[in-house]
Amino acid sequence: xxxxxxxxxxxxxxxxxxxxxxxxxxxxxxxxxxxxxxxxxxxxxxxxxxxxxxxxxxxxxxxxxxxxxxxxxxxxxxxxxxxxxxxxxxxxxxxxxxxxxxxxxxxxxxxxxxxxxxxxxxxxxxxxxxxxxxxxxxxxxxxxxxxxxxxxxxxxxxxxxxxxxxxxxxxxxxxxxxxxxxxxxxxxxxxxxxxxxxxxxxxxxxxxxxxxxxxxxxxxxxxxxxxxxxxxxxx
Amino acid sequence: xxxxxxxxxxxxxxxxxxxxxxxxxxxxxxxxxxxxxxxxxxxxxxxxxxxxxxxxxxxxxxxxxxxxxxxxxxxxxxxxxxxxxxxxxxxxxxxxxxxxxxxxxxxxxxxxxxxxxxxxxxxxxxxxxxxxxxxxxxxxxxxxxxxxxxxxxxxxxxxxxxxxxxxxxxxxxxxxxxxxxxxxxxxxxxxxxxxxxxxxxxxxxxxxxxxxxxxxxxxxxxxxxxxxxxxxxxx
DNA sequence: CGCGAACTTGATATTTGTCAACTAAGGTGG
DNA sequence: CCACCTTAGTTGACAAATATCAAGTTCGCG
Numbered sequence: 001x002x003x004x005x006x007x008x009x010x011x012x013x014x015x016x017x018x019x020x021x022x023x024x025x026x027x028x029x030x031x032x033x034x035x036x037x038x039x040x041x042x043x044x045x046x047x048x049x050x051x052x053x054x055x056x057x058x059x060x061x062x063x064x065x066x067x068x069x070x071x072x073x074x075x076x077x078x079x080x081x082x083x084x085x086x087x088x089x090x091x092x093x094x095x096x097x098x099x100x101x102x103x104x105x106x107x108x109x110x111x112x113x114x115x116x117x118x119x120x121x122x123x124x125x126x127x128x129x130x131x132x133x134x135x136x137x138x139x140x141x142x143x144x145x146x147x148x149x150x151x152x153x154x155x156x157x158x159x160x161x162x163x164x165x166x167x168x169x170x171x172x173x174x175x176x177x178x179x180x181x182x183x184x185x186x187x188x189x190x191x192x193x194x195x196x197x198x199x200x201x202x203x204x205x206x207x208x209x210x211x212x213x214x215x216x217x218x219x220x221x222x223x224x225x226x227x228x229x230x231x232x233x234x235x
Numbered sequence: 236x237x238x239x240x241x242x243x244x245x246x247x248x249x250x251x252x253x254x255x256x257x258x259x260x261x262x263x264x265x266x267x268x269x270x271x272x273x274x275x276x277x278x279x280x281x282x283x284x285x286x287x288x289x290x291x292x293x294x295x296x297x298x299x300x301x302x303x304x305x306x307x308x309x310x311x312x313x314x315x316x317x318x319x320x321x322x323x324x325x326x327x328x329x330x331x332x333x334x335x336x337x338x339x340x341x342x343x344x345x346x347x348x349x350x351x352x353x354x355x356x357x358x359x360x361x362x363x364x365x366x367x368x369x370x371x372x373x374x375x376x377x378x379x380x381x382x383x384x385x386x387x388x389x390x391x392x393x394x395x396x397x398x399x400x401x402x403x404x405x406x407x408x409x410x411x412x413x414x415x416x417x418x419x420x421x422x423x424x425x426x427x428x429x430x431x432x433x434x435x436x437x438x439x440x441x442x443x444x445x446x447x448x449x450x451x452x453x454x455x456x457x458x459x460x461x462x463x464x465x466x467x468x469x470x
Numbered sequence: 471c472g473c474g475a476a477c478t479t480g481a482t483a484t485t486t487g488t489c490a491a492c493t494a495a496g497g498t499g500g
Numbered sequence: 501c502c503a504c505c506t507t508a509g510t511t512g513a514c515a516a517a518t519a520t521c522a523a524g525t526t527c528g529c530g
Contacts, residue, residue: 043465061375063461069378071371081367083360091368091466125318128363132316133326135370136306140296142377143304143422147486179509187378189487194510226298230278231326382518414477424519429478 004165005051005103008077011164012123019117026109031102035176039102040080040094046087048104050080055100056176060184061092070185072134073097073158077165082110082124098176133231142187145226150186151196152225155206159215160232175213200224239400240286240338243312246399247358254352261344266337270411274337275315275329281322283339285315290335291411295419296327305420307369308332308393312400317345317359333411368466377422380461383431385421387460390441394450395467410448435459 006023009015030053033039039057040046057074071092074080080094081087085107105113114121134157141150158175162168177185183193200206205221207214215221222229241258244250265288268274274292275281292309306327309315315329316322320342340348349356369392376385393410397403412420418428435441440456442449450456457464 059371061371063375063379067379069375071374081364083364086357086361087364088468089465092371122321126321129316129318129322132367132370135367135374136294136296136327138374139306139370139377139422140298140304142374143419144298144302178507184378187374190508191488191510192486195486198510230324233323413475425476426478426520427518430518433478 003053003103004076004167005053005079007165008127009120009123012126013119015120015123019120022113022117023120026105026112028104028106028109031104033096033100033102035096035098038093038095040090042091042093043089045089046080046084048106049082049084049110050074050094051103051105052076052078053101053103056097057094057100058097058181058185059092059094068184069187070181072131072138073161073185075158075161075165076167078131079124079127082121082128085110097181130232137231147186147188147192148196148199149225150188151182151193152200152205152221153227154182154185155200155213155215156218156222156225156227156229157232159218160229164232171216171218172212172214174211175208176211238288238338239311239402240288240314242400243362244355244358247361248354250355250358254355257348257352258355261340261347263339263341263344266339268331268335268337270331270333273328273330275325277326277328278324280324281315281319283341284317284319284345285309285329286338286340287311287313288336288338291332292329292335293332293416293420294327294329303419304422305416307366307373308396308420310393310396310400311402313366314359314362317356317363320345332416365467372466382421382423382427383434384460385423386417386428386431387435387440387456388462389417389420390435390448390450391453391457391460391462391464392467394453395464399467406451406453407447407449409446410443411446 006015006020028048033055039050042061052074054076057078058070059072059074060068060070062068074094110121137153137157141153145153155175159168159171159173162173163170167173179193179197180190182197183190186193188196197206197208200221201208204216205224207216221227241250241255263283268290274285277296287309289311292313293305294307294309295303295305297303309329345356372388372392376388380388390410394403394406394408397408398405402408414428414432415425417432418425421428423431432441432443435456436443439451440459442451456462
């Protein structure tokens with residue numbers, strides 16, 4: 001099982017074969033879920049830790065009917081909150097965007113890992129810290145960046161994060177987001193998201209054919225976005 | 236030492252006298268810092284965990300000169316990241332807003348607590364989860380709420396959080412933020428922050444005399460903000 | 471009393487949202 | 501295989517929210 005979780009954990013700490021085996025043994029199993037399905041719902045007390053092995057998912061919150069804000073994305077290798085045992089009720093929902101395959105860990109399994117394989121849990125804690133860094137960077141974007149730069153930033157973030165788990169080439173990846181999803185992420189309308197995408201296309205920075213995104217000039221896109229990759233590398 | 240940290244931890248787990256004593260013994264000491272001073276700087280590896288005992292502080296990031304985004308506030312009882320030992324370099328800075336008194340814990344002290352007083356660390360982990368919830372709610376606000384509602388939401392958030400540590404009355408508290416700080420928090424200009432403040436004042440929802448904020452009608456302000464307090468109570 | 475920082479105000483520019491209509495692409499039953 | 505149907509994407513015109521600029525005003529403090 002050289003899956004996305006292990007690839008991601010390796011970014012934070014080299015795993016021994018023993019540790020890899022422990023992860024396999026403790027998993028409750030793998031589920032396959034279609035696109036646009038809720039995995040966890042706001043207000044509910046989660047009972048397991050979810051690990052995305054394949055596909056795109058997101059965390060989101062709803063406000064007065066019809067308004068959804070996506071707060072962040074869960075990509076292959078990402079997990080829902082590790083400290084799930086400490087959570088009374090979830091403040092947000094989690095849903096798939098594309099079809100996903102998902103591994104579940106019981107809270108007992110996490111305790112077991114913490115006891116016998118503390119390095120794995122340390123790596124997972126680092127992932128938790130990175131998640132906070134991503135949330136902060138999203139706040140910075142929403143507060144300080146214009147819509148086109150924010151979009152550029154999102155595309156850069158996804159490039160780096162997907163590359164880390166082998167799901168992106170040097171300048172391209174599959175992007176299963178609808179324009180509505182992009183708008184709900186950046187806090188702009190669908191129409192505006194459409195226009196910002198066109199702007200980046202017209203400038204020759206990106207190409208989007210179906211669901212395949214190609215970044216024609218990664219350096220230029222990062223400059224446009226004022227993208228600093230350090231926040232995704234806090235090891 | 237019935238300080239803000241202990242009051243805050245008590246919200247998450249009853250502490251024994253023994254545990255309270257451990258906290259006192261392990262602290263490296265208390266510092267007093269003036270307003271508008273950096274406590275931690277982006278890019279630096281932090282060596283201790285900071286606990287705010289008194290005063291207002293914030294986390295912030297800078298973008299191309301002159302643009303600052305405050306991502307969240309550290310109020311009495313709040314701490315900087317607990318998993319500090321796992322952090323390579325900070326992705327953001329931390330600065331005081333008002334004069335603060337600050338307690339420092341060495342990483343060794345945190346390890347010591349984790350070993351002998353796991354409930355304290357659990358409580359601190361819950362605080363970390365709440366911090367993520369606060370960041371997500373800020374993202375929701377920036378994406379979905381108009382500037383006046385966002386301001387209303389911020390004032391409600393601070394009311395509840397300050398009440399939790401005994402620093403606010405039923406409908407009032409000291410608010411040491413400048414209008415520039417409010418703008419930098421909500422992602423709006425200073426001028427617009429000023430106008431939104433006036434709007435809430437003109438509607439009779441709040442009063443702001445010097446640095447003392449009075450919320451004339453808490454329920455109405457919460458309705459205006461679509462404020463749901465659950466996200467601050469995830470126990 | 472004077473000075474600087476914070477706050478306030480008005481006029482105008484820019485960005486983004488909303489509405490409404492239209493086009494393109496994929497899937498399904500006849 | 502086509503007609504239809506639904507969903508996603510696109511476009512233009514206009515409205516609303518917010519930024520920017522520039523000039524006051526107030527207030528605490530030395």
